[in-house]
Amino acid sequence: MEVEMLNSTAAKDLVGEACVVCEEVKSVGIHLYTAFICKECEKDIIHTDTDNPKYKYYLKQLKKVNNPEIYS
Template sequence: MSSGLSEKNEETCIICNQVKTIGIHLYTSFICIECENDLIKTTTSDPKYKYYLNKLKKINTPQIFS
């Protein structure tokens, strides 16, 4: 069973903009494991919450062509 983590290639994280090898994919975007952990632990009252929301707005749902 797959854990959903990607560790095959180096990719640029949409949150920190650093090249990392371990993280998750949301649609066509990559989030490194460190940013994922920070994101999960951030409360809505934390100033970083709005920062993360703005970064996550970059994620686009891929179009399905039939």
């Protein structure tokens, strides 16, 4: 019984959430609206210049988060 409880707790920490930017499941990150952004991507976005083509990619990924269709 005790072992089972420990396992479920550990599993929760390990599973994490799917990051909207890199689409990988990470356990550490921030929430933006309903979306999850992992720590690595958050850092990348902050340090990416708006002139950088990568920035456009981030915006595109983040736009999925703020989709108005959710409210229809």
